[in-house]
Amino acid sequence: MNKIKIAVFGCGAIAQRRHIPEYAANPNVELVAFADPLKERVEEVAKIYGGKAYTSYEELLKNEKLDAVSVCTPNYLHAPMTIAAANAGLHVLVEKPMATTAEEGEQMIEAARKNGVYLMVGHNQRLMPPHVKAKEILDSGKLGKVLTFRTSFGHGGPESWSLDGRDSWFFRKEEAIMGAMGDLGVHKSDFIRYLLSDEIAEVAGFIGTIHKDGTDVDDNATCIVRMKSGAVGTLMASWTHYRSGDNSTVLWCENGVMKIGAVDGDEVIVELTNGTVETYKVGAMATNEQQVHSGVIDAFVQSILTNTPPSISGEEGLRSLNVILGAFESQATGSIVKL
Known part of the structure; x- marks a missing residue:
């Protein structure tokens, strides 16, 4: 069976301690690429886990064939990155808070809906x-x-x-x-x-x-x-x-x-x-x-594998x-x- 190709946006603490190691431990996942504005940080992560390092998530989206992304960045970037990934036809797991305003949250849910992809929020x-x-x-x-x-x-x-x-x-x-x-x-x-x-x-x-x-x-x-x-x-x-x-x-x-x-x-x-x-x-x-x-990563992967909408959905994230x-x-x- 084909592995799910994943990229991670943001290589800070939550990515390095939870998302990336938990993807790496999941036999159904291939970590393809990482994006972080800090060149040394992203290259270091790519060296440990394999995959390509980018300092721009837009570049990453343009160049890589993916199934899904994790958004592990500062809060103000959650919405633009999620929407860009959804518009590229990718499933998205976004860290909490999913957005900084209700309008952003609604735009993220809408982008996932119109592109037929899942949006899950990391409420572990x-x-x-x-x-x-x-x-x-x-x-x-x-x-x-x-x-x-x-x-x-x-x-x-x-x-x-x-x-x-x-x-x-x-x-x-x-x-x-x-x-x-x-x-x-x-x-x-x-x-x-x-x-x-x-x-x-x-x-x-x-x-x-x-x-x-x-x-x-x-x-x-x-x-x-x-x-x-x-x-x-x-x-x-x-x-x-x-x-x-x-x-x-x-x-x-x-x-x-x-x-x-x-x-x-x-x-x-x-x-x-x-x-x-x-x-x-x-x-x-x-x-x-x-x-x-955390269980969040495995639940996200399971959703994609089984074509089952995630229970911790964008709608749930927005209510919270x-x-x-x-x-x-x-x-x-x-x-x-x-x-």
Whole structure:
């Protein structure tokens, strides 16, 4: 069977730690080419994995025969690169946030639709073992209705994660557009929508730069959200969780409480009102220090191989992005935003 020919746009941390090694490990994939404006960086990657190095993604698209691309670039480039690739007839896996505005997101979805290609967004939170298990438990109905919740994602900031440290594009507003909210908050809006099989109806956001000097992107956000079902919760994103990161979710339900990654990162704890306590150790969450397999790359490849639209679609990515954009609007206007 023919291997799927893949190119990767952007050779920074997320590409080098997740996308490229996971493609390389997938027997159905051939890594054909890489694009990055930093010549040394892209040549180094091409040397390790094989394939051609380009400093221009337009050149790459012109010269290579491909099936799909991964877009692993600063946020402001997600839309133009995705649209260019879709218009070249290629499937696209784009990192989150899929876009920086709702209009961009809609244009990306439209480009994929009119060219008959798949658009998938890299919301890997859905695929992490504790999250998969939590959804299975919640869907079983044993906890009853979700009433209130909190979900949080924080670490010490991109300076410890990005290949460029404190000089990373993450801190440059014209390239990132948004900070912790685009990096972490959108993961949580996506995850809570997925976990509860529900949409966020209203959001109030407190978003600002509390501690990262010299940048005008947000380093912290705390949001209050109301789901369509009536459940109310908080959603938090932080780049100032120094020393000890957080990727936990707690749901208080009619019949008890479910704690996901709240005690140890690899477990789901269910405490029922009848007194029983169940602990499921199901495998770790990915963290910046601990790169476990994300599952996103394999899911994308599987979609292409089996001609099955990806479950983490452009439409899903846009719904999750709209929550974040609503939170920014709330911060700017001081009012609760209806989505």
